[in-house]
Amino acid sequence: MGLKYYFNTEKIPLLANAMFQKRPFTHKNSGLNASQWLERVLDVTNCKSIDQLDLKGSPQNDMCDTFGKLQKIRKLNIFKNCPNIFAKKSLEILSTVSSEITLFKMPFETRDEFQTFLKSNLNYLNINTNTFPNFKFTLEDLMVTNALILNLNDGKLNLKEINQFFQNWMENKCNPRLEHLEICTFENVDEKNLLNGLKPVSLSRNRQRAFHIRRADRKKATITFENIGGMWFITYLNNYDKPLRLYFKTTTVNETVPLSKWVERVLDVLDSYSIFQINLHGSPRLDVCDAFAILKEVRSLYIMTNCSNSFAKKALKILTPVTTET
Template structure:
């Protein structure tokens, strides 16, 4: 007969050294048991680098990556076996019957590792059973990756708590559901990326969206595949940007118009923009969503072939970069400036503000002399 040891009833000065000596997996397992255990474990300040979630049918997979590269993985079966599996790397540490919803296990682990948001939430597939109801408890998500058709229920639950969406689809999945993409385009997201697994080299006309769909986008960063818009549609969007009649939040747009963009198509792309061709600088970088961004591609044969600057009537500037594969990158400068790059924040505005503050301070002191 085994006797249960009342660990949490130990005095604080005795309990904390015991918790510190526990293995990482033991601490995480203990944090799920009760709020009281989690309260003490939080004092150990275990901090993770990031947390990823993946919904794969009736299984929710959780990966916790710590600063020392250690990984904790959990498999939570939602309806089939209602089982929780705790893994360290690829080896199972323990299994136990799951009496709670998956999020009731995810949230305590996020709490004890001081993680306020999920880095990536991937929807690989959705079970025929109701596996989406537990998503209502989802905290903030930095990026949602949808590997199959975006479902209305998923969008309704996930979009309000996410700042970025990446959609990966095949032609057959997307062709009859463009309305879901339109809903994402209109969302107040920081970044929207659409990746396409092409079944055929030829563009599918059923997948083409209208210029109004591009106009209604509201994301700060937008990346789209080639079957969405024609060159003349992208040109029309640039003209709307010049007139301040489209998304004013836009910082970066990437559109793949098709391989080998010929000179005649480049002329159509730049028509009416008063674009000025500038020398190509491979080291030129821009700030997108606060991060340094540079033109790069997974294909080593893709390179920048031409670069142009355009300027709006209010002085706002943007750069259009075109690759030999027909990729068009549109970078909007954060504010009007005479510099040719916006890597560093504008120091002149800071200097002006500091000068005004200094003048105000000096005048204030003079009154008391």
């Protein structure tokens, strides 16, 4: 195992003036096994999460005990040269603490094994089928998927199958947890072959490729499609309308109504206390942290480079417990 150190006397993100050291650690020179070594590093650095974990090749140590120490992983990547046994065991341990999982190979030997994995409570699953072209993601696979967000780079689903999935949603037969689906296809997509029988409603005249469909219980989904470089990208958003953007300016806000109450009223009208994405920029002139406290779920939280440190820290303290990906 190895640890990389970066020492920078000026700006940390810029490594032009950095010193670099790579030192291998083994049980012989440290007296620690892999699990103990990682636990010590995380403890010393006061780090409870991993930004990205890449699984490649065959590990010389039993890494699965080590993985059991991790509490949060933002991105987990399973690469082509990762052995199937190691990949499956790692997914069993890490899928519950990973915000985003990308499969560059299919480690499951049977369809039943794969569907058991799909039924897990996953947050974001990205299946990059370009790296294993013989694999076909079926309509049955899609129906059992329990991920919040599913991205199929080219799952080999044809338009008839995609339309059938939408028909199943209209009949309330789909897994309600799947909120966001992205599919790519080389078939020529139009409103007729993709949305046949769904009674779609165009969102606006200047967005002819974005549609609402609504079922009997009044729940609605948004479907968009566009052609990029000869490939069609289809997006399905369950119970999701047009994105809402809120801008707060001290010159226009009614000071008789607290900001948190104002946001609460907006979310109440929308019948939603969930935000798909929050971007924090600059230094707000209003105390928006009270408004953040009423949110029950945030899918993605981004701290931008121009966000002031004090605002970022206060926002993180409030939003981290309800945020899926930071």
